[in-house]
Amino acid sequence: MKKLIVWAMLALMLEISLLYILNNFVFKNSSEFNSKKVEVKKNSIDSINVTIPSDTENIDLSYEGKYLTYFKEKKLYIQDTKTGKVSEINTKENETIMYYKWLEGRDLIAVVENIKKDGKEKVQLITYNPLSFSKTLVKEICKYEKNMVVNNMTTSVLTNVFYINMNNGNLGNKVYRIDRNDELTNIDIKASNLGNMQVIPHEDRLIYEDKINDKFFITSPNKQLIFNSNKKLALLGIDKKDVIYIGEINGDKISSIFYGKVDEDTSTWNKVTLDLSVDKKDLYFSDESEILINDNLKGEVRNITTGKKIEYEGKLIKIKDEFIAIMDNNGKLVYKSLK
Amino acid sequence: MNKYGIHKKNSERVISKPNSNRKNKKKLRFTNMIFFTIFELVFIVCTFPFLLLYGPFENAKRTFVGSAMGTMNTQYLATLFLSEEKINSIIGKSSSDTENETTNISNVKISKIRDDSIEFYEIADNPKYKGYYLIVKDPTRVKIGVSSKLQTEGETTSQIAKNNDAIASVNGGAFVDKSSVQWTGTGAFPDGIVMSDGKRVWNSLEKDGKTDLFGITKEGVLIVGKYSENQLKELGVQEALSFGPTLVVNGKETNITVDGGIAPRTAIGQREDGAIILMVIDGRSLTSLGATYKEVQEVIYKLGAINAINLDGGKSTTLYYDGEVRNTPSNSMGERTIPTAVIVK
Secondary structure, three states: OHHHHHHHHHHHHHHHHHHHHHHHHHOOOOOOOEEEEOOOOOOOOOOOOOEOOOOOEEEEEOOOOOEEEEEEOOEEEEEEOOOOOEEEOOOOOOOEEEEEEEOOOOOOEEEEEEEEEOOEEEEEEEEEEOOOOEEEEEEEEEEOOOOOEEEEEEEEOOOOEEEEEEEOOOOOEEEEEEOOOOOEEEEOOOOOOEEEEEEOOOOOOEEEEEOOOOEEEEOOOOEEEOOOOOOEEEEEEEOOOOOEEEEEEEOOEEEEEEEEOOOOOHHHOEEEEEEEEEOHHHEEEOOOOOEEEEEOOOOEEEEOOOOOEEEOOOEEEEEOOOEEEEEOOOOEEEEEEOO | OHHHHHHHHHHHHHHHHHHHHHHHHHHHHHHHHHHHHHHHHHHHHHHHHHHHHHOOOHHHHHHHHHHHHHOHHHOHHHHOOOOHHHHHHHHOOOOOOOOOOOOOHHHOOOOOOOOOOEEEEEEEOOOOOOEEEEEEOOHHHEEEEEOOOOOOOOEOHHHHHHHOOOOEEEEOOOEEOOOOOOOOOOOOEEOOEEEEOOEEEEEOOOOOOOEEEEEEEOOOOEEEEEEOHHHHHHOOEEEEEEOOOEEEEOOEEOOOOOOOOOEOEEEEEEEOOOOEEEEEEOOOOOOOOOEOHHHHHHHHHHOOEEEEEEEOOHHHOOEEEOOEEOOOOOOOOOOOOEOEEEEEO
């Protein structure tokens, strides 16, 4: 009993001293400051000047093309496309980058990395700001297990949610959701073999495919989307106006596309048949719900909704809403406007 | 035959006695440690909220309750232990009924010669927070920009600036979220009164309803306080946004009766010479915790504001200037999408 009283006193003393510090130092009103004038350095270069190194993987661009990113020897590099300056996401604490994705409409990269912390290996979501070279931890996701990979990440900057699909061989797929308050939840997935997944931009609902059974589901509330087709189907993507694109597969290419919104009856969705079957990666769905197709052999990007064509020489890196990014025959990065 | 065995056994016993004693002691010490830790934890968890909320530590109490109530998803931290009355007595009512002073327009002396310069400063050397502010010499350059897809989706502070060819912007007015899944609103719907270019963009108040807001007249005078839409029209107000509390009126610091805790903050003010101050204070990070209303008030007062009001803070706090976001928004995806912003054309 005596012991308990001593312990209680000890705890009380601890609490009181903590509150005292908070009360008199941390939460004390403080408005002393100095003003420092900041001179904004104007970047006078207005053209892009980047030569893409060889042996790079996963090349991508920020939303306006201000930055180029790529993996080289398992490290993620970021290049300012105007100044040509290259920086590397620092991995001082032996982090390994498992997945990265540029967020829409802001110069910020979402990165899933594996890190050793307090003797344990963990997987965490961070964001990286290439302007200030700063990393910000969003959330620790789970313990790292051997052979764990990130299959996919889909985000909406409007509803501020991240969905991350992790796979670790034996245990199968897990989908984690992280919301605006950095709250982590596990999503109940109805697919035995999860394929593509995409979040709807304006509503926090996830559409995903079950690769084995060829079924499509949507969350909150859970519902199956059924299509009238006797071919194998694939979830191709979703555009900024919440229009979902589902492709009919012929061989391993897309021969026609169903598109519509989640609240519309799938039997009323539009269907477009393509002149030539195309690879999934050569399709792009614009913010105005137009379908663009890349033809690598001809060297052109065709907007099949408006009929407009853009020709290019070299290799297409990425289709963006306003422009296409190409690596020309000398390895130089070139942007061509789509407007 | 058994001799050895017995002997062995005996000797084992002899040796093992002090060993097991030590083990037992160790065990005892170990269980004691565990018991101690559990006791301390349980005791602290049980008593800490009461010590904090009913004890003599006024600053800590106000900040805690204010911070908890400031964000919807943490309100339970306060409501679990305190009645609504008690909360109101700690953090004050959200509207200050006692003070209804509004700006006297003739106090501001705007020079006839236009100076179109903008200065950009860092708020440095405060142990608790870091911030930035812009001094816009010509107040008529300051306008309200709205999301180009109002009621469908919000846009970022920098997007709103770019859409309007503005050089600078800060986040602005109040908004409400209408989404089926909690915390996933896109910032598409403003709240209160919004005016841009002399036209009403939004008014969610009852007829002749008043709310805390700021307005900018044709001449470039910033007015702060509670106004109705009709009053704004009579004063020739061109631009208006709703938020609060009002920080400075007619050169005097207001008596702020509400405590929003420590958070990222955005504020707007005007100096006597007409220059407009657009200010942000970063928060919720190790390098900058954030500021209270009182602190924002003192900072903007020291910067020379004779009229000033607090704008939307928290995850929305953003300052964009000359092509880049200059502060560090506390939102995980960088800038939050919002319906309205204060822009500098």
